[in-house]
Amino acid sequence: DIVMTQSPDSLAVSLGERATINCKSSQSVLYSSNTKNYLAWYQQKPGQPPKLLIYWASTRESGVPDRFSGSGSGTDFTLTISSLQAEDVAVYYCQQYYSTPPTFGQGTRLEIK
Amino acid sequence: EVQLLESGGGLVQPGGSLRLSCAASGFTFSSYPMSWVRQAPGKGLEWVSAISGSGGSTYYADSVKGRFTISRDNSKNTLYLQMNSLRAEDTAVYYCAKRSPDTAVSPPAFDYWGQGTLVTVSS
Numbered sequence: 594d595i596v597m598t599q600s601p602d603s604l605a606v607s608l609g610e611r612a613t614i615n616c617k618s619s620q621s622v623l624y625s626s627n628t629k630n631y632l633a634w635y636q637q638k639p640g641q642p643p644k645l646l647i648y649w650a651s652t653r654e655s656g657v658p659d660r661f662s663g664s665g666s667g668t669d670f671t672l673t674i675s676s677l678q679a680e681d682v683a684v685y686y687c688q689q690y691y692s693t694p695p696t697f698g699q700g701t702r703l704e705i706k
Numbered sequence: 707e708v709q710l711l712e713s714g715g716g717l718v719q720p721g722g723s724l725r726l727s728c729a730a731s732g733f734t735f736s737s738y739p740m741s742w743v744r745q746a747p748g749k750g751l752e753w754v755s756a757i758s759g760s761g762g763s764t765y766y767a768d769s770v771k772g773r774f775t776i777s778r779d780n781s782k783n784t785l786y787l788q789m790n791s792l793r794a795e796d797t798a799v800y801y802c803a804k805r806s807p808d809t810a811v812s813p814p815a816f817d818y819w820g821q822g823t824l825v826t827v828s829s
Binding site: 633641644645652692693 | 814
């Protein structure tokens, strides 16, 4: 199984500041034949199911604010929130869908400083 | 509007059985592979099982293989998870999740999730 490791486990950022969450996979999730990275990011607020934010490592899901962006390739990925809003307080997960079983990172809790 | 509504959770003793259901609406159910993903209290997300749109192919996490069975009834737009020989470590909120059409691969990313149903395994 591909192990996904996120850092940090928790993060406190001031409103309007940038938040950066990292995700590392134990093996590459870049599929050479189509040059796509099989990596997604989700946001989960308390008492709610996860919400898809980003897929193919950098493609925003419809309706997701453009302050959310994804980057990276191969084994190292980043979710960036360019200007933190109060409603962004949540736990964020990365997920690889390169191989079965699909696996998730342990989550990063994002709070307001 | 896509809706996924899970039901069937509850308290069950170790060794017992439970059947979860996920009623889907707002999309062509039979066209989409579906998955179950669980979340133990205060913990992260764990994929459990997946099924193809036709129901002809199924996949399981090693942790549930041989104990859980995923199935679907496309005439009823409903996904199921039969859980047998339940253990304390199966305690979790179980979500059904739909494959994102933009990631038409296997396994996929998941664009819609239900609200979840809580399964508690305890004596």
